[in-house]
Amino acid sequence: MLIVMHHSATEEQVRCVAQAVAALGLTAQPIPGGQRIAIGVLGNRGYVDDATIRDLPGVMEIIHVSKPYKLVSRDFHPAPTVVRVGSVNLGDGFPPVVMAGPCSIESQEQILEAARQVKEAGAHILRGGAFKPRTGPHTFQGLGAQGLEFLHVAAREVGLPAVTEVMRIEQLEMACRHVDMLQIGARNMQNFDLLKEIGRLRFPVLLKRGLSATVEEFLSAAEYIVAEGNDQVVLCERGIRTFETATRNTLDLSVIPLVQSLSHLPIIVDPSHATGRRFLVPVMARAALVAGANGLMVEVHPAPEKALCDGAQSLTGEGFCRLMHELRFLQECLAGMASSVAGPSA
Amino acid sequence: MLIVMHHSATEEQVRCVAQAVAALGLTAQPIPGGQRIAIGVLGNRGYVDDATIRDLPGVMEIIHVSKPYKLVSRDFHPAPTVVRVGSVNLGDGFPPVVMAGPCSIESQEQILEAARQVKEAGAHILRGGAFKPRTGPHTFQGLGAQGLEFLHVAAREVGLPAVTEVMRIEQLEMACRHVDMLQIGARNMQNFDLLKEIGRLRFPVLLKRGLSATVEEFLSAAEYIVAEGNDQVVLCERGIRTFETATRNTLDLSVIPLVQSLSHLPIIVDPSHATGRRFLVPVMARAALVAGANGLMVEVHPAPEKALCDGAQSLTGEGFCRLMHELRFLQECLAGMASSVAGPSA
Amino acid sequence: MLIVMHHSATEEQVRCVAQAVAALGLTAQPIPGGQRIAIGVLGNRGYVDDATIRDLPGVMEIIHVSKPYKLVSRDFHPAPTVVRVGSVNLGDGFPPVVMAGPCSIESQEQILEAARQVKEAGAHILRGGAFKPRTGPHTFQGLGAQGLEFLHVAAREVGLPAVTEVMRIEQLEMACRHVDMLQIGARNMQNFDLLKEIGRLRFPVLLKRGLSATVEEFLSAAEYIVAEGNDQVVLCERGIRTFETATRNTLDLSVIPLVQSLSHLPIIVDPSHATGRRFLVPVMARAALVAGANGLMVEVHPAPEKALCDGAQSLTGEGFCRLMHELRFLQECLAGMASSVAGPSA
Amino acid sequence: MLIVMHHSATEEQVRCVAQAVAALGLTAQPIPGGQRIAIGVLGNRGYVDDATIRDLPGVMEIIHVSKPYKLVSRDFHPAPTVVRVGSVNLGDGFPPVVMAGPCSIESQEQILEAARQVKEAGAHILRGGAFKPRTGPHTFQGLGAQGLEFLHVAAREVGLPAVTEVMRIEQLEMACRHVDMLQIGARNMQNFDLLKEIGRLRFPVLLKRGLSATVEEFLSAAEYIVAEGNDQVVLCERGIRTFETATRNTLDLSVIPLVQSLSHLPIIVDPSHATGRRFLVPVMARAALVAGANGLMVEVHPAPEKALCDGAQSLTGEGFCRLMHELRFLQECLAGMASSVAGPSA
Structure with missing residues (x-):
């Protein structure tokens, strides 16, 4: 000081x-x-x-010179952390991990179809929301416990691990029995009691950056979990709130190399929530990969609008399939580039 | 739409x-x-x-033209809501209500002394934190249940109702037995499960604006509580996060008349958290009063630094006493002004 | 460092x-x-x-410990600066100065009528824009040189000094012949060449805070003017850009006592641009006064909408008159309060 | 409306x-x-x-439904604009254009060495600042006219077109004689008089996004230039101001595909000013390319710190050379990817 x-x-x-x-x-x-x-x-x-x-x-x-976090800092713990979700390894040294699926679980059929689509396209983890944080109380709040069942069935059916968001402590036990990774949403990044309880679980957790959380606060939130004994934490950049309203949030990709220099925890990117507009998702997913993200979280719907009118531009199963193809292509490029120039610059 | x-x-x-x-x-x-x-x-x-x-x-x-809130809107419910905390009425038509006390309850002696000081100065409600949300896990997290006891004793001793922050659902029952009003902190403004549970309680609640919450989101969070049946909600502006770092947050006083035009719920201001610097607190408290706030929440400490060195400038009991004197003076002016000009302009 | x-x-x-x-x-x-x-x-x-x-x-x-400004800092120059505009003194120790008038000068008649209204209501300086910075090129850009003439005539007619915005160096000479104070708008706060030229003029200048300028940048911009020899600088808070869009900008009133602690330059508030909504102007003007502002800048129109429909709520000449009455009332209160409590708290 | x-x-x-x-x-x-x-x-x-x-x-x-811009909108002018700087074509259908060189021109030797380094590495346009906008007046403000001379000599020597920032109208004529493209800095994005004058020049111009400019304001600023007859405008994202201070600004890469959907003007990215930290520049440059940027602007210094101590990590000539190698590698990948999947997704 x-x-x-x-x-x-x-x-x-x-x-x-x-x-x-x-x-x-x-x-x-x-x-x-x-x-x-x-x-x-x-x-x-x-x-x-x-x-x-x-x-x-x-x-x-x-x-102040000292930081409010220490356990998650690379300064004190240089070795990268690898998080294991089911049989999937997520972290430095492993290929980028893609989590995909619908925002909300709507029915057994819907999540099953989504699961099949993302599995076939090459996703590694199935995502789906059973408990939904919504700005207002008069909109769909998720299927709850039944949604967890549907997700569990769909994930087992296609052979993928699953991740879902939890919003309150009472949901933890049930969620752990149905999925392989818990997600803490942006609005709960500083729900410190929830963080502590999850820290006691030793269960893989995806921690999303709060809408207006600084990198220091983001890492301090992770510190809450790790301080309780659970180091299986994956960070997730999902856009921050700025004055710009043309996109839902402002995706802060520079946070990826920055966090990787400050912390040993893996970090992934959610381009769907960050942009809020489907036509921006694939391009930002590709940019995130090149920025060094350890993975991606992408919303994929089995396209209900197809019934309404032809030609809608959306990240349908087909669109996601094309994106996965591109991501694999890019990944190979990056590997080739690295070997060709003996490590990327800087 | x-x-x-x-x-x-x-x-x-x-x-x-x-x-x-x-x-x-x-x-x-x-x-x-x-x-x-x-x-x-x-x-x-x-x-x-x-x-x-x-x-x-x-x-x-x-x-979108429709708002995600309706029950809290003045458009649909023009009559102002008055919230009753103990025997104190808070809302339009009643004098501004001042809540004061220490940020954290540290001991029975400390909260008792603070309670006596704020009571003597003329505060209406005693505040004190037993459960503390802290950015990092390595700092003091509050006394918990014991703190609630201390607060309860102190409030009864001086004859003031008490308000305290709750952070998780399990704390609600105990908190309701010890205080007269629950506080939801800025970080929990979109902890929707907590909001719903408190909505079922029919207990006075102070809802603080999130660090980066728009007015629409702020009112939508209140809608969650009211939608469950509890209309005893007081809103609290406590500064928002902006690019400016010279003050801890940016106190958005224009939100007071704005919210009062949009909603029938009372709104108060917390100049302590908003500015983060003691010398700014009294001046912003006075400005908030003139901006039409239905009340204030002010941090008052029984000055531990006195022991270390003379002359420290802080909102001690004495400083708070002076502020209360000024607030009463201003309040009389405002009443005089209103009658002299037949209602303030606009 | x-x-x-x-x-x-x-x-x-x-x-x-x-x-x-x-x-x-x-x-x-x-x-x-x-x-x-x-x-x-x-x-x-x-x-x-x-x-x-x-x-x-x-x-x-x-x-970095050293600040990029020094000449404007109170740390090095504790004595308050008083700026003299015509015969009006603006700064600590003098009553708040109110600048009022239309955003744009539209005609000789319009500015004359506005001048009479604000003079009669008790304003001290007449404002009016001849050169208008507009977001897009397809909207009214001001009357230019002719507008300056109209403003000059109107100000002389009612016996008030005048202030107008300048946007380019070539306008300085002509503007100085027609008004008593130059205004640098928020968009030009870091137009460093304009600042330097005005610094060489030794002419009173009103420097508005940039939309996203930190206090440090704001004071550094003033330093550019003072460094060239012109210390007749009045700062003006006019709202900053934040994520909140319910008001045009977010009025940052805490910047008043903060700047007064850091700098010896006077600071005033423009509640019209800050809020962008007429019904918020009077209440924020009153709050600014109580927050210690050395003056106010308020937009007053001779109400063209009156012709269209009765009852429009706007800061007409009449509304401004009522506001001035309230401001005088408040000012007396503040004087009474100061003497009653031997100086305001903090 | x-x-x-x-x-x-x-x-x-x-x-x-x-x-x-x-x-x-x-x-x-x-x-x-x-x-x-x-x-x-x-x-x-x-x-x-x-x-x-x-x-x-x-x-x-x-x-409001109508936008304040029209000439720059793709809605009204679907065909992409190609800007020609010297013999370099910048825009859709042409390979990404890299502008590189020092932030400030310090001497003839320095800019010459920088010019040789960036030319050899494969840059297409030489950048260098003669007029420097600095937050405070007590720091280096650029070499001015002499700097322009040095830049002109260096650019001719290596056979690259040059770009430099202009800050006031009086500099335009001289700048046009010495360089091939004018740059309007972020602080001058809404210096509307400067925009209009440049609009009358029919000279290529690089318009940087203001620190807190929305996309709508950014395009409206370009509209000022185009409305005067000059359509040779290249937009440049260089980071926006947010609450996050860990990076100098927040690079908003999603603005690239967004602007490309809204406007026919090309858009490039400046990762140097956006991040403010050298180790972040190459990775964000690569991400920008993949996000579809029509070009990049990168700061390259002939490394004065080499003399002080070995091993400093900075974007030296050598580091830039490696980056250019990577960018070419990535560019080929993207071409391969496009043909392999018949157009990138979305």
């Missing part, structure tokens, strides 16, 4: 700050500058609460 | 869209314009899911 | 960084911590360009 | 709104819904100013 004093801070004020630092059991080291004095705080083994110092007279600014 | 077609949309495409609208049981009314055709959708009694229409050929944009 | 090294940084890496610091003519002072080493940089007299250090091996983060 | 009335709007209020619409020379068509009435406005040939309608009694919301 660095305490920056006002230009006009008095010696007495500096002395008081040093005393306050000492009262926390830490050491204050003054760093005189050309224009002002700063006070380095030494001896802390983590984040320091600055409440007793922040408003002391003469204090201009307090700068 | 309004469906805007591309400039170059064909008649066949318009026909297909109209068909898709009809398949939803609604009526499509074409509105020919100078440059393009739009299609009005009639007959819906609420928000329409546009999934089957959004990507039809020729569709440029879909504009 | 503080250079934070990686947990695993080697001694050799620390040595290289120290060398790079020395190459800039500065002194590196290592600050060993419990988990990592940090390097304080001493001897700089202002902002240091970190380009040669940022990417050295072992460097985790660079933290 | 669609005018949404309050649930409780009276017939008289609807009639008044219809009258106000008629007064604008337009036609009002009521659209009765289940819960409220809406009024479609017909007959406008572009954006309608809603000032006289917005605040009429009973009006709840006004929704």
Whole structure:
């Protein structure tokens, strides 16, 4: 921690700050500058609460150097974490993992058909929502427990592991019996009690970035899970909220190499929620792969609109099949590129 | 709902869209314009899911007119809601209600001293946190159940109703036995299961705006509670997340008159979390009052830093006392102003 | 400047960084911590360009302590600046200054009528736009030079100083002959050439905060003007761009006390552009006054819509008159409050 | 334009709104819904100013359907625009164009060496800044006219066209004599006078997206240039300002396919300014290419830090050379992928 004093801070004020630092059991080291004095705080083994110092007279600014996370940081744990979902390995050194399926499970037939389509196209994990967080209470909230059953049956039928979102602690036990990976949605990224309970489970978990979560908060949320003993955490970038409303959210792909430099946890991308518009999904999925994502989560519907009118442009089973073909193509390119240039630049 | 077609949309495409609208049981009314055709959708009694229409050929944009909330809207329910917390009335027609106390309950002595200070200064409700949502897991997480006991004792001792934050469903029953109002924090504003459970309780609830929640989402979250039967909801603006980092959050005071025009629920302001800096709290509290807030939530500590060094500038009991004096002064001015000009402008 | 090294940084890496610091003519002072080493940089007299250090091996983060502004900072120049516009004094120690008038000058009659209305209501400075920045080129762009003439005539007629926006350097000379204060709009806050030229003029200037400008950037823009010799700068908060679209911008009132703590320049508020909705203007104007603003800028139209239909709620001359009455009322309250409590809290 | 009335709007209020619409020379068509009435406005040939309608009694919301741009829209001009810079073609149907060089021109030697490096690596256009927009006035502001000379000599020497940023109208003539393309920086995206003057030049121009510009504002800024007769406009995404501070800006890659669907103008990406961190540049450059960018703008320095210490990770000439190799590799992959799957998905 660095305490920056006002230009006009008095010696007495500096002395008081040093005393306050000492009262926390830490050491204050003054760093005189050309224009002002700063006070380095030494001896802390983590984040320091600055409440007793922040408003002391003469204090201009307090700068924190330690991060609120440690277990998930690559700085302390350089080796990459590989998460195992069913028989699928997700993480550095393994091919990108694609999770696909409908946003909501609507019926046994629907999820079965979706499962067959994504399996045939080459997806590795089946996704489907039984509990749906919706902005307003007057819209479809998911099939609940019955949806979990339908998902379980469909996943077993096609031989894929399954992932589904959980929203409350009471759902955990049932969900664990029906799927192979739990998802924490963006709105629950800082539902700390849910994070802690899942941390005690030692079960693979997909943690989505909150709509307005900084990278530091994102990694700190993962730290909650890992701190309880569960290191099987996959991060998921799904777009952040910005002033731009032309897309549902703003997909922040630079977070992939950034998080990979800061943390040993794998990170995947959900281009469906990020863009909110079907025609943008495949292109952003391809870009995410090239940006180094360890996987993708893509919404695939068995196209109900086909009945209404021909030619609708959507990520149908067929569209997803084409995307998977492209992703495999790109993946081979990237492998070829890496060997041809002896490692990508930077 | 309004469906805007591309400039170059064909008649066949318009026909297909109209068909898709009809398949939803609604009526499509074409509105020919100078440059393009739009299609009005009639007959819906609420928000329409546009999934089957959004990507039809020729569709440029879909504009939703209906809001995802209705029960909390002033449009449908013009009369203001008054929320009763203990013997305190909060809402239009009643004087502003001030909730004050420490962020965290640290001990029986600390909350008792805080309770006496805020009571003496004229606060109406005692606040104190027993369950604390913290960005990282390595910091103080609150005293939990014991904190609730301490709060209960302190509130009874000074004769004030109490409010405390709940973070998970299991805490509701215990919390209801110890306090008079439940608080849902910003991070849980879209914890829809928690909202629903509290909706079933018919217990006063303070709902804080999420860090990046639009007014529409804020009101929709309140709709979740009211839809279950509990209309005793007080909204709370506590700053939103923006690009500006000089203050902890950006306090959005214009949301007060805006929400009051859209909804019949009362709304209060928390200047402490919004600014994150003590010297900004009193001035923003005064501004919030003048902006029409139905109340305030202010953090007051019994000043532990006093022991460390003299003269620290903070919202101590003394500082809060001065603020309450100013707020009463302002309130009288506002009453005088209203009668002198026969209602404030606009 | 503080250079934070990686947990695993080697001694050799620390040595290289120290060398790079020395190459800039500065002194590196290592600050060993419990988990990592940090390097304080001493001897700089202002902002240091970190380009040669940022990417050295072992460097985790660079933290700047010096601000990019100095002349406008209260830290170095504690005495408040008073800006004189015609015979009006604007700044600490003087009553709030209200600038009012139409967004655009449309005709001699219109600006004359507006001038009479705002003068009669008690405004201190007449505003009116001759050069209009518009999002698209197909909308009214202002009357230009003729508008300046109209404004000049109207201001002289009613005996008020005038302020108008300038958008390009060539307009400066003509504008200075017709008005008493130049305005730099939000979109030009970082039009550095315009800032420099105005800095050479020694003419009062109103600098609006950019849509996404941090307080640091806002003050740095003012620094451009003051650095050229012109300290007659008034800052203006006019709302920032956030994710919220229910209001045109988000009015950031906490910036008033914040800027007043950081800078000696006066700061006013424009609630018209900030909210974009007339019914919100008066309430936010009152809140701005209580938040300590040194003045206000309010749009007043001689109400063309009156002809169309009765009862429209807008800031007509009459509405502005009522607002001025309220502002005077509030101002007296604030004076009374200050003397009653011996200075407002904090 | 669609005018949404309050649930409780009276017939008289609807009639008044219809009258106000008629007064604008337009036609009002009521659209009765289940819960409220809406009024479609017909007959406008572009954006309608809603000032006289917005605040009429009973009006709840006004929704604009027409965009403030038309000339740059693909809706009206489906054929892609190809911009010719020297002998380089930039746009759909041509290979991605890479602009590279130093942020600032520091000396004749520096820009010459940079020019040779980027030419040898395969860049198509040389970039270099002579006029530099800097946040504060106390930092290097560029070499100005002399810098233009140096850039001109270097570009001629290596046989590349050159691009440089202009900040004020007076610089245009001189810049046009020295370079082949003008750049408008993010801070000047809404410097409408500069846009108009460049529009009159018929000279290739690179228009960077403003820090907080929506896609609609971005395209409207381009409309200013095209409306004056100059259609040689290349758009450039360079990151937007969000709450996230871990990267300098947030690179919004989804804007590439989005803009390509809305406009016929080419769009390129600047990963250097977007990320602000060298190790992120190559990976985001590769992702941008795959997202469909028509080109890239990359900062390349002849590595002054080499002298200070070995091993610095930066986009040196060598690093850029490797990146160009990768980009060519990827480009061939994309061509192969397109032919293998008969067009990329969506």
